Amino acid sequence: MKKPSLTILGCHSSIPTNQFHPTAQILEMKGFSFLIDCGEGTQVQLRKAKIKFNRIIHIFISHLHGDHFFGLIGLLSTFHLLGREKSVIIYAPKGLKEIIDVHFKWSYTRLKYCIDHIELSSEKLEKIMENEKIEVFSIPLKHRIYANGFLFKEKPSNRKLNMEEIKKITDIKIVDYKNIKQGKDFKTNDGRIIPNEKLTFDPPKILSYAFCSDTSFSLSIIEHIKYVDLLYHESTFLKTEENRAINTGHSTANQAAHIAKKAEVKKLLLGHYSNRFPNIKAFEKEAKEIFFNVEASEPLKTYYL
Known part of the structure; x- marks a missing residue:
């Protein structure tokens, strides 16, 4: 079985441009393809990354700001037009089901497949998915609206x-x-x-991945992401804009690095960059002052756990 990997489809915040794509990523783990967030243009990025649409069954949406889900209805529509029959399971805050239902109601679209909605509302760590190989938890984040991160953990394999x-x-x-x-x-x-x-x-080492975007700097998440192999933590701003980060419910690269260090994670990926900072290596440089194994994520690049 292939080594778990994370393919970044988009890693910028807010407004999409020719070069900047809002948040979306694919986690490949134990034979599953998990779509995490679905910003505008995600399906185009999926095609560029040569990821098969029919392998996506589980979709996780962190919160209901548009740069994290505006690509979802388009993707669901494409599934329908391609004749999909397999169900899709969407894990998202309460409200997304209503948004999707209203769209398909007024576009007079009857999907050829079913959507199962798992509505998230817990303010505590909660197991939201489990099968024989993987378990997934929602991680409470601190943002301007209700938001979750996600923790993906492999289950122990046989010897x-x-x-x-x-x-x-x-x-x-x-x-x-x-x-x-x-x-x-x-x-x-x-x-x-x-x-x-x-x-x-001995069986292969159990691997884990944590996704934390969008969130203010919060030490409360450390206990939930301790020792993960790969942490994606938002770094919307550099530390020169720390006040703006506080006011908008975001983090700086410096703060993300502090979280990674305190949680003793193996590697930190930065993302959700503000478009006001065109040089993403500046985020990486800032974070490396605190945490050594850090990389600024890039669209269409794959990272292995």
Whole structure:
């Protein structure tokens, strides 16, 4: 299975331009393609990134400011025009369902597929999705309106069989493999106990990704994102504009780096840049004064966990 990856579709705030695209990204993890936010122009960016539309089932919308969801109705319409039949599940604050329903009502569109809406309203960390491979949590953020970040965590995998050692023990049959993968010792016919660690290798490391945009500087999120492998944290402004960040419910690159350092994350990705700063490397330079492993995210670039 491919290593988990994050493809940035857009990483700027507010007004789209020829070069700047509002927030949207695709997280590939354990065979799933998760769309996180869907700013204007997302479907065009998906095509440029060569991401197949029919692989997107789960869509996560952080909050109801337009630069985070104005591309969604267009994308849902394209799904319909392409003859999609698979359901889509949208995790978003209360209100988005009404917006979508009104649009399709007055455009007289009856979709060929179903949309399942999971409405978010909790002010605490909450598990919002779970399957056999992944669990996803909403992270309460501090913005001008109700907003969530998202934490994606792999579930532990089974141990890997050490076939070279297993072949030495003739009592072990194929039907025993499941128990051995689950970490159980093996008992031979003559009563000997073969420790599991002799028959298996450790499973792959559990990986995690946290998305935090938009938010004021808030130490309260640290406990929720501790030790994640990759953190995307908004950095709308540089520290010269810290007062503007406070007034608008955003963060600076410097503040994002403080969060990453205190949470002891493996890597920090910056994003949601204000268009008043055309040189995104300035964000990276500012953050590196605090946290060493940081990168300014760029559209259509893929980052691996």
